[in-house]
Amino acid sequence: MNILFLMYPWDKIDPETDSTLRLIHECVSRGHTVAITTPNNLTMRDSVASAFCQVFSQAPTPANIVSFYKKAKFKKSRLPLAGFDTIIMRANPPLDPIALNFLDSVREEVFIMNDIDGLRIANNKLYTASFDDPNNKFIPVTHVSKTPDYLEEVLRESATDKMIMKPLDGYGGAGVILVEKHAQKSFHSLLEFYINSGKGGNYVILQEYVEGADAGDVRVLMLNGEPIGAMKRVPSDGEVRSNVHAGGTVVKHSLTKKEKALCKHIGPKLVRDGLYFVGIDLINEKLIEVNVQSPGGIMRINRLNNVKLQKKVIDFIESVINAKEALTLRKTEFRKAIKDAHAI
Template sequence: MKICFLMYPWDRIDAENDSTLRLIHEAASRSMTVALTTPNNLSIRDSVPYAFCNVLKKGDKVSASVPNFYKNASFKRCKLPLAGFDAIVMRANPPLDTTALNFLDSVRNDVFIMNDIDGLRIANNKLYPASFSGEAARFIPATHVSKSQDYLEQVFDESDSPKMIMKPLNGFGGQGVIVIEKSAQQNFRSLLEFYIGSDQGNYVILQDYIEGADQGDVRVLMLNGEPIGAMRRVPSSKDIRSNISAGGKEVKHSLSREEKALCKALGPQLVRDGLYLAGLDIINGKLIEVNVLSPGGITRINKLNRCKLQKQIMDFIENVVSARDLVIERKNAFRKAIEDAETL
């Protein structure tokens, strides 16, 4: 199988903890042809989308140690047609590069892309949880999004809670997430002015504060609509954010009955939207965010549970590609039968 990872630069990888590196290592261990590229390396020539790729050189047996694999990996630089790959795995960091998705539009029928292009377009923002309806809606906390300072002040005034969560719509990795308390309301307008900006260019999210948020959140990795692993992220004593990048610490976690019900309710829509690999952030049974670009946590969940989630993910990709190839083979066989009939 030929697989391309559309990702961040290789030299920015943290070999000890990087989730994408685990997927790349698993693909190499299966003797796949592995190519790496970044959104800045996409191009079009004669109406054909290409990527300037670093193709992993195949040599001796792949080291079982992922850090050693990373240290010793060597590449060959090539310009390759995107339609020639069996699968493209989207692992670029936020924010979403919509131009990169435009490059992939013309090859979506030739290559399995994970996650789906349209799914990334609709889900790579903090508004996506608001699209869940029916049984799934009860797991979504009340959320308000606006550029209007007056409206957001009104929402805060009318809230029954003594505090709310405020964050920028375009933030990621816990950046800009703060707790606003009624007792400090005199600072609220000034904060809104800062977050929204003088040109009224930025949307702000106000969200009900969920009890237990100070104890951290739960990151659940979903594969094809089903949970395959989870961990609890506990914030440091100096921060409200539980993101690992913000100083949080991971601990082992087993999904509660309510968390399992949340995953079951949300899973079908994730699959319908082509979001086969997603990270759910949950606090006290409520969905806070859905991460779809490069959801992390694989390495840490592996260590906590002595498992290798990358094997399940790569199994899924191989199965999808095999199923697509089978459809093409059947179609070609049927076409040949019809062509042969014409010569009788």
């Protein structure tokens, strides 16, 4: 297979923990032709969408992933996007709409994971509201606005004394804070900062505080609508965020009965939206976020459970490509049969 990773720069990778690197290593180890590029390297010439890529050499692949990263050799080349069997989207948020416009031109020819339309509708934290959950069994009560007066009213009228506030398009735990009713004056100043820091105003999320948040959250990796691995992230002392980038630690976790039911509830919609590989964050068995652009956690879940989740992900992609190729071959054979019949 010819595989393109549309991702963040190679030199920004932490080889000890990076999930994308583990997917790349698995593809190269299997003998696939693998190239990497960034959204900034997409281009168009003669109406053909291409990318300035770094293509991995055919040299023997070290089994150790850190060694693989350090010893990787590339050939630089401008390559047509339509020549790839699959494009794996691993760019960090926020979503680059121009990059998706480039991919629109090849979406009928190339398997893109995750799907372009799926990324468009799920690239921010509003996506959780699209799951059918009228009684908030799986999803906490959520409010989104860039009107300060309304958000202050929401906090005042909340049934609890505290709520979680975060930017709509943040990731990695950036900007997530705990707000409390008794700090109303400070809340007003925070809202002004969060909303007015962007041109035209930023949307802010106020979400029901889920009890147990101080004990951490659960990251679940979902593949083709099914959970394939999980871990619990525990915040550091005095920290409300559990993200590892914010100082949290990870421990082994087995999904509870209700967490499995939640995954089963949202899995079919994820697949319908073309979101085949995502990370979901749960607190006290409720869905907090869906991460669709470059979900992480592969290395840590692997280490905690002695598994290699990257194998399952690449197995899935290979099965999709093999099915597409079989369908194309079958169609070609059918057309030949009709042409041969016409020639008789």
